[in-house]
Amino acid sequence: MRAKTLVPVVLALAVIALGAAPASAQKVVKIGDLGSKVGVFEGYGKYQTMAIQMAVEELNAKGGVLGHKIEIISEDDETKPAPAVRKAEKLILQDDVKLLIGAVSSGSTLAVMDVTKKHKVIHWNSVSCAEFMRTTKFHKYYFSNQPDSRMQATGLAKYIVDKMGKKVYIFYTDYAMGQSDGRQFKTALEKLGGDVVGVAGAPLDTKDFSPWFGAINQANPDVLFVAFAGTDSLRLMTQLHSFGMTRKYKLAGIDCFLLQQDLPAIAEPMEGFVQLAHFSPYNQDKNMQAFNARFKKRFGTDANIMAGAYDAVLFWAAAAEKVGSFDADRIAEAQEGMCLDNTHIGRQCIRKEDHQVVMDMHLYQVKGGKNLPIATIAGKDSIGEPMVGKDPVEGFTWEIKKKN
Secondary structure, rough: OOHHHHHHHHHHHOOOOOHHHHHHOOOEEEEEEEEOOOOOOOHHHHHHHHHHHHHHHHHHHHOOOOEEEEEEEHHHOOOOOHHHHHHHHHHHHHOOOOOOEOOHHHHHHHHHHHHHHEEEEEEEOOOOOOHOOOOOOOOOOOEEEEOOHHHHHHHHHHHHHHHHHOOEEEEEOOOHHHHHHHHHHHHHHHHOOOEEEEEEEEOOOOOHHHHHHHHHHHHOOOEEEEOOHHHHHHHHHHHHHHHHHHHHOOEOOOOOOOOOHHHHHHHHHHHOOOOOOOOOOOOOOHHHHHHHHHHHHHHOOOOHHHHHHHHHHHHHHHHHHHHHOHHHHHHHHOOOOOOOEOOOEEEEEOOOOOOEOOOOEEEEEOOOOEEEEEEEOOHHHHHOOOOOOOOOOOOOOOOOOOOO
């Protein structure tokens, strides 16, 4: 009789335990971190993950978003469009992420935009800079806090012409990002009266750049403008220096040419290099300093331009809280025109027309392995007019204009 009495008691306790478990477990919402984890852009992917992690940790410490703990799912896109698409599909369909941040390379990001548009998922870009993302490829779920090539050209071209020299040779990595930067800088320089004396593109992950050096020397520019990134940039600068070209020409480049962490290793080749970026740990702006102090305390290293991924999480979380939902359509609408004061560079606002964050741009010069600020360009002066649906390549030619 006693054994029979115990059975319903045990069953009752099991039912109570099962019923209590969901109530005590916090709900989870997942976000996707898609970027290069190995290869030429590995550093950018690494720091993107760190920036996302810091934002998630801070939000989770305050209770998460809409009572949900945020969980990060990271994937490697191999710096190639096809794997990027597969990983994006996996993050959305299998992992059910409500926000996707990435990719790192422009080619991969452009491919992933088709996926996020198809599946209606909020998509933030924090490093890719091809101008197609806010022109012909733009869609309602896509947002960016990375200054694209048009913004960078507007910010840097005038300084080059006014302060460095009018004769410019453009050398770029021959894929979406470098082509975009090359086009925009050529256009901007020529509008300002600059003389583009040569253009050339080298394939992504080039090991030996010396075959292009003869043409550069023959053109004899005042300034060599370079649009490369990651290990390509490291190899290029090392080889330019060994050929004496870093002393012969003034050099300038795009914001993602090299991360701050890379500079000390090649301080001598990079000495005097002018780079445009929206963040440096050596900028005395109080917002940058405050963010960098928190980042360095958490990870033991300075932050860099990949800190934009931190802001992407904050914008998405603020929009979700505002509308009380993770619904992508409602969040997209809420993010349009949204301003935040607690980003890594202070107050930022999203322009409604093309979902581009309006941000001040800073010019830095490398001295002793450090990116030191030399000038500032207001965000309103660099962002340019909205061009959604317009082809930024229309009417462009690589042809070098003949000077009389």
